[in-house]
Amino acid sequence: MEQALLDLDLPPRRELSAGAWVDHVPGLFDLPLLGRLLTDVPWQADKRTMYDRVVDVPRLQCWYDRNAPLPLPELASIKARLDQRYEPELGERFATAGLCLYRDGRDSVAWHGDRIGRGNTADTMVAIVSFGDTRSLALRPVEGGRSIRIDMANGDLLVMGGSCQRTWQHCVPKTLQPTGPRVSVQFRPRGVR
Numbered sequence: 606m607e608q609a610l611l612d613l614d615l616p617p618r619r620e621l622s623a624g625a626w627v628d629h630v631p632g633l634f635d636l637p638l639l640g641r642l643l644t645d646v647p648w649q650a651d652k653r654t655m656y657d658r659v660v661d662v663p664r665l666q667c668w669y670d671r672n673a674p675l676p677l678p679e680l681a682s683i684k685a686r687l688d689q690r691y692e693p694e695l696g697e698r699f700a701t702a703g704l705c706l707y708r709d710g711r712d713s714v715a716w717h718g719d720r721i722g723r724g725n726t727a728d729t730m731v732a733i734v735s736f737g738d739t740r741s742l743a744l745r746p747v748e749g750g751r752s753i754r755i756d757m758a759n760g761d762l763l764v765m766g767g768s769c770q771r772t773w774q775h776c777v778p779k780t781l782q783p784t785g786p787r788v789s790v791q792f793r794p795r796g797v798r
């Protein structure tokens with residue numbers, strides 16, 4: 606753990622269009638946390654209304670609000686390291702943690718930006734750390750244009766910043782490849798969801 610957190614030496618930032626950017630750091634937090642995340646997090650299955658039907662949300666979720674203790678001490682250490690690296694630029698610390706469990710390749714999240722709250726009107730950052738099997742995270746410009754895909758493997762960090770939540774969308778598509786569980790841990794500042 607300490608080794609993984611010693612130095613957040615980031616590769617060059619990838620500038621997208623319209624003031625959006627991403628930092629992708631493969632394997633930065635390459636820790637064997639998946640098993641404990643699967644057992645120690647009180648995963649919840651949610652439903653949502655789609656047109657005139659109520660359907661299962663195709664992944665399990667758990668939300669840790671500001672100041673709520675995180676389920677593993679390693680996640681608190683990761684958050685502290687991310688705060689150390691990004692607070693000077695963000696102007697505040699990450700506050701909440703959204704955890705999502707993609708049980709297999711049928712689980713997914715559709716195209717969206719994190720635009721509930723301040724992310725709808727102001728630049729912000731969302732930092733995602735991935736554990737377990739590799740899944741692609743795709744990004745596309747809201748105005749149309751080519752999408753990009755980032756393979757998120759165990760321990761990868763992806764930070765979406767600048768206007769990314771307003772001017773780009775992201776998703777985790779379903780896959781037909783045999784795929785085991787993946788947990789995504791998303792750190793967001795207060796008032797961004």
Ligand SMILES: O=C(O)CCC(=O)C(=O)O
Pocket residue numbers: 703705714719733742775776777789790791
């Ligand atoms: O699975 C991921 O890493 C992305 C999750 C996400 O975009 C969200 O929950 O808003």
